[in-house]
Amino acid sequence: VDEQMGLTYHVDGALVPAEEASVDVRDRGFMYGDAGFETLRVYGGTVFAWAAHVDRLERTLSTLGFAEAMPPCDDLRDRVRATVDANAFDDCWAKLSISRGVQPGKLTPGPRVDPTIVVTVGELPRGGVAGEAVWDDPATVRIATTRKPDPAAFPPAAKTHNYLNGILARRELRDTDADEAVLLDADGYVTEGATSNLFFVADGRLKTPASGRPLLPGVTRSVVLDLAREEDVPVETGSYRPNDLLRADEVFLTNTSWEVRPVTRVDGTAFEVGPLTRLLGRLFDERVEAEYDA
């Protein structure tokens, strides 16, 4: 694939040309999606919110039952840094995956874990106040018929390589102009996008589905909630129906790459890019800008 031409990845402790970066076909990451990951954003050579990402990765691996095989935080950061440096990137995304590796036997995980640790990267434009968004346009969203799995079936806070639920939701967008699918849970409450968290503004409040609903508690979601509270914006987390969303004054999405991305359409309903969305986008940019000054 052209977009990885000339890139260097990091696999199992070594830098390797991207086109040679591979995992064993018997790696449980390939066979079962038995792996956790984080998508990181590097601004001016610094990984944004590293502590929050590594904490979540540890929680994911704990849910999968092999957190004890996770290398120390510094070791992981060295791998990410080495990969970013090898590509001479100032601004990029990096995906850090840790799988349970190859094990003898079949589905039941064995106690001895030799994890497979992979870092892939791709260049991005500069972020911050002086930067540009990675997206060209505001998002257009559709509410998918694919539902989020029940927490008793798939732990929603674990960010794993079992991503079929999101793929099926995104597949529903083909032949439409939408680029993100929002999923409801089994009870019909709004949860999140396939790769993003969802916010909306109503009654003068910033609202987002509570982490008690089945959703991934995003790092950017958490930063945005903090920024809003610091700015004395009334914040509410709760359980919302699609109609709450459709009647909102503003809607936006967050994730590590998109940061704060306005939504201008949900199904048949149009939205303006509103003042609170703009404010939070600007505050986020300022927070990021500080990474370049550090």
Add this chain to the structure above:
Amino acid sequence: VDEQMGLTYHVDGALVPAEEASVDVRDRGFMYGDAGFETLRVYGGTVFAWAAHVDRLERTLSTLGFAEAMPPCDDLRDRVRATVDANAFDDCWAKLSISRGVQPGKLTPGPRVDPTIVVTVGELPRGGVAGEAVWDDPATVRIATTRKPDPAAFPPAAKTHNYLNGILARRELRDTDADEAVLLDADGYVTEGATSNLFFVADGRLKTPASGRPLLPGVTRSVVLDLAREEDVPVETGSYRPNDLLRADEVFLTNTSWEVRPVTRVDGTAFEVGPLTRLLGRLFDERVEAEYDA
């Protein structure tokens, strides 16, 4: 891993030594579990129930939205045969996986699919009337607290590399003597084991959860249902509670490797290996034996 020493696998059209068999780290099978698979049983050089397996694989890829990238049936069979022959196996399992491969972009699948096709194998004892079971003892089962996902979240009939639900259920068995976990659906009905279908005998009938419940319609399950009907055994498929299972006269599991495997314990309840389980095991062996005479 020692058990693959000296084996030959088949990756993307070529035979390769198992220890060199790998997939790109950006393969969607590794990144997202975005792949379908079948576990096949080879008896005396012949793949058992090949047509049923290849049909299900096509349905899986259709659910994932890339069935058009599936090679013709004969091409797939040639890959399996070449792998079995390269290892000089008469009796073995073979796992045939087809992933959506490497694509540019992120989560949303692209329209152009160059699938990654992998065949892995491992030797097994001879099957049939003159053979031996791959399991040493009857199964001991626990009913897991992990539930099957709702069909609206994960299509249950698709056999994909998103296998975390089964892994979490199997993880519950550690520190117990059980070797299979049976999952209930969100409504509390019995569905299947992590890698097997479940049967029980009650009121003189052979019973198994209906395919309307969230479960994988197993190839061995289908063969066993056919064998029972041919023998005029009353068969019932339906929706059953754990108590229906615990009050049964006989319980057994089926899958491609285990064939018909008796269950002698479900949670705290013991079961004898009963006459209908023995009869169906024998009829299955006879069906298999015919593969050796062919």
